[in-house]
Amino acid sequence: MWSNARATIFKALGHPTRLYICERLQEAPQCVCELTELVGADISTISKHLTILRNAGLVRSEKSGTTVYYSLACNCLTQFLQGAEALLKRKVEAEYSVLT
Amino acid sequence: MWSNARATIFKALGHPTRLYICERLQEAPQCVCELTELVGADISTISKHLTILRNAGLVRSEKSGTTVYYSLACNCLTQFLQGAEALLKRKVEAEYSVLT
DNA sequence: TGTCAATTTGGTTATATTACCAAATAGGAA
DNA sequence: TTCCTATTTGGTAATATAACCAAATTGACA
Numbered sequence: 001m002w003s004n005a006r007a008t009i010f011k012a013l014g015h016p017t018r019l020y021i022c023e024r025l026q027e028a029p030q031c032v033c034e035l036t037e038l039v040g041a042d043i044s045t046i047s048k049h050l051t052i053l054r055n056a057g058l059v060r061s062e063k064s065g066t067t068v069y070y071s072l073a074c075n076c077l078t079q080f081l082q083g084a085e086a087l088l089k090r091k092v093e094a095e096y097s098v099l100t
Numbered sequence: 101m102w103s104n105a106r107a108t109i110f111k112a113l114g115h116p117t118r119l120y121i122c123e124r125l126q127e128a129p130q131c132v133c134e135l136t137e138l139v140g141a142d143i144s145t146i147s148k149h150l151t152i153l154r155n156a157g158l159v160r161s162e163k164s165g166t167t168v169y170y171s172l173a174c175n176c177l178t179q180f181l182q183g184a185e186a187l188l189k190r191k192v193e194a195e196y197s198v199l200t
Numbered sequence: 201t202g203t204c205a206a207t208t209t210g211g212t213t214a215t216a217t218t219a220c221c222a223a224a225t226a227g228g229a230a
Numbered sequence: 231t232t233c234c235t236a237t238t239t240g241g242t243a244a245t246a247t248a249a250c251c252a253a254a255t256t257g258a259c260a
Contacts, residue, residue, distance in 0.1 A: 066207095088106055148219090165228065
């Protein structure tokens, strides 16, 4: 239709595990094994999520020795995630104002 | 897990039709019938998409006569959508630089 | 080159999403 | 109230996602 490439970005972030991974990567690059432990899912599951994030252009990977480190593709992602936070806050406020 | 509420926001925008609808609403409020014509899908399909957007707190609806008008719940959504644009641009640039 | 740990891929099953159609509901206007 | 249009809801089928396990692959290092 239209807007497919942009929708892919939102879709990639529209899963709790993938969003959590991105939030962690804001702090520092992480290898797959660390992320796997943090999330507590099977390694293959994590790897697939990372592939989705990479294909969406949100993260990038880099090898160092035997491990692969993932990091945010762009610092602007931080700002973007804060935007979601603002929208969420707005939503909660709207719901609260209905009560009063 | 974590991040569920925020993931819901991204998920809502992670569908081409819903993203397109939000883009249209940036210009002006629209009724369901107009959006239906713009998208070219069944009215019930559009209505369900709008419900998802409303539940995510991204749009709100208001009756006027026999029609229901939808509009953005927050102007900050415009800025948020631009953030996706920036990420997409970044991705394309990264892909281009690999070629050279 | 062979080994070993890290990572990815494939298979399978369960669940979620999406679209259309048909029917129900709601609400303004006659 | 009754009609008529706009909107929502429910049913159903096709497709997409997601999780786990098992197996394959990759690449650094001995």
